[in-house]
Amino acid sequence: MNKFQNSMYRFFIGRRGTDQLTFALLITAVILSLISSIFGLLIGSILSTAMWIYSLFRMLSKNIPAREKENQWFLSKYTPVSMYLKQAKVRFQNRKVYLYYHCPQCKAWLKLPRHIGEKTVTCGKCGATFKKKA
Numbered sequence: 001m002n003k004f005q006n007s008m009y010r011f012f013i014g015r016r017g018t019d020q021l022t023f024a025l026l027i028t029a030v031i032l033s034l035i036s037s038i039f040g041l042l043i044g045s046i047l048s049t050a051m052w053i054y055s056l057f058r059m060l061s062k063n064i065p066a067r068e069k070e071n072q073w074f075l076s077k078y079t080p081v082s083m084y085l086k087q088a089k090v091r092f093q094n095r096k097v098y099l100y101y102h103c104p105q106c107k108a109w110l111k112l113p114r115h116i117g118e119k120t121v122t123c124g125k126c127g128a129t130f131k132k133k134a
């Protein structure tokens with residue numbers, strides 16, 4: 001290992017590196033930067049630059065517990081959105097096979113095979129029973 005590599009290696013010891021929040025910040029910064037440059041928005045450029053700087057700060061920070069706490073907060077907000085989008089994708093992919101609808105009582109997602117006719121459905125979440133035509 002040469003002197004430069006060795007010094008770089010020592011510099012990165014004990015630093016956090018990337019996590020989900022940093023990655024999300026970088027992606028948002030790139031998108032915001034592109035939109036700002038297309039529409040000439042100064043506030044977008046400033047915000048994008050701030051996101052870059054904050055991402056860099058997070059990656060190089062040695063205060064790992066604080067960065068971990070921030071990342072956990074981010075994941076608590078992002079995970080439900082991510083789950084909803086994944087489920088929406090599955091519903092869209094299977095839209096010709098199943099009819100998706102909400103339970104009239106608890107609003108949970110339910111599905112019935114298409115072209116099955118009218119069925120008496122019992123919600124698995126709340127136990128409500130109702131008729132549904134698919």
Ligand SMILES: [Zn+2]
Pocket residue numbers: 103104105106107108123124125126127128
């Ligand atoms: Zn229900």
